[in-house]
Amino acid sequence: MPSIGHLLQTFFDSSDLFIDAMLLTLQLTVVSILVGIVIGLFFALLKISNIKALEWISNTYVYLVRGTPLIVQIFILYFGISGIFLIPDFWAAALALAFHNGAYIAEIFRGTIQSVDKGQMEAGRSLGMSKALTMRRIILPQAFRRSLPPLGNQFIIGLKDSSLAAFISMNELFNVATTLGSNNFDEMTYLLIVAFYYLVLVAILTLIVRAIEKKLAVSDR
């Protein structure tokens, strides 16, 4: 084990590189969650469409994502996407992560949409609102509120999962840690440092999720 002094010294010496890496990690995570929300909403709506073929598509998507390791998905999508389109590595990585997050977010949305009392849909319909309009104006806003805490948790999971983007040469936190570690023949020091960065990020995010949960509980109507 490295000594505390050595750890601190290395921590401060490497902070520039790690802070850049942390920003990239955050960017990857934010983009992959935001795109994942769009994908997730789309597949959640397919799932509740009551149309067998669409439900099947949605189920298959979720099944594929849940049934295969993330690293395999990342490699397949990374080589798949960059083999067909010329897009920056960042976007290939972000889309691969979004594809993965989307399945879990689809399940979050499906659950919260179905948790809205069915009287809400009936009230909207009885006023002459179409199903789509009622969905957009009445059901989804309520479902989104309820989705915020689980989305926050998915964000935390997504943040840690983004470390796998290291394997497709993203210079995010984990990649910087392993690279510095092997260059300096000091893997353990850098791994402990990167663990610390993740812990701080997750701690901050956890506080944000808790604050949202608390706010929703207060205004829960």
Place this chain on the structure above:
Amino acid sequence: MYTREMIHIENLNKSFGDLHVLKDVNVTVKESDVVCLVGASGSGKSTLLRCVNFLEKKDNGKIIIEGKEITQDTHDINEVRQKVGMVFQHFNLFPHMTVLENIIEAPVHVKKIPKDEAIKEAKALLQKVGLDDKADVYPSKLSGGQKQRVAIARALAMKPDIMLFDEPTSALDPELVGEVLSTMKELAEEGMTMVVVTHEMGFAREVADWIIYMDEGIIVEKAKPEEFFTNPKEERTKEFIQTIGLK
């Protein structure tokens, strides 16, 4: 004088799986009529009401609204529903919107009425139901009786020709029932055509033009209130009146 038939139902049948809930039901409701639908739990009152609003899909039979036979295939159900307001037992207000937003939602987004005009009309409706001070409040801050009056205002905002009420006071504390019933009574006096599923026999007796007694999916008797309570024709109706008299 000839009065228009607002609702005309012919040989309506509806089953849930093996459960035959409505059996060859025939009902006519004329303009400005207040019809109270009474009967034991599970007799099919809600189902009948919901069929009129197409929240349930009939198996067969005719549903004629204002002279036009309506089917899901030939008519835009959303348009029909604009003429037929519905008030639910559990209010079903939109919890993420203020009282005012609840009321203007459909006029603005379905009828495309300019927002300021819709707000003006909504405020007039709130005044009518005695809640003009609650416009900017969220439903969670209202009592049950207030919620139900907002729900009535919300339905009225679409300027319906017919109002359906499914046990509008059943979820209320006893002391809050009166305020909702008096709002409904006012509406009846203004000439609104109303179909009301209710267990409030006092209201039925006082306000209804007709009382329809349903049992096991069959319309047993339709009579004027006086007749219904004092001189029912059918044996089953007599029994029903006795049981409610015991309460």
